[in-house]
Amino acid sequence: MAKEYLDDHFPNWEKHLFPMKAKKVKCASGKMKSIGTIIKDIIIPHRKGNISLNPEFIVLEDAHILGFLLKTDYQRMYGIDIYNSKNRNITMGTKKGKKFSLDIYKMSTHDTLE
Incomplete structure (x- = not known):
């Protein structure tokens, strides 16, 4: 994660x-x-339940x-798979059919990171 990004979005991040x-x-x-290193919660909002x-x-x-950047080891640990087709989609876990739309252009930083 870039120091510049943290400076812009999370004041006082150095404390953590x-x-x-x-x-x-x-x-x-x-x-x-x-x-x-810093630990930041990421919440991906969805109408069927946040990720x-x-x-x-x-x-x-x-x-x-x-x-x-979210490395592939975290993606594997959480069971994340991102499909890059016409629309970007994400699946979580191993349940079949648990596919969520991931529209990054409609999410604000506040909605996705806390």
């Missing part, structure tokens, strides 16, 4: 920053500077990301 063991963070353009996640994010000093 945890130290991070030495870990290399790389991207296509090279190494990135990590400053710690709630509690992942730990690495905070990056030099990232220029407008949102956050």
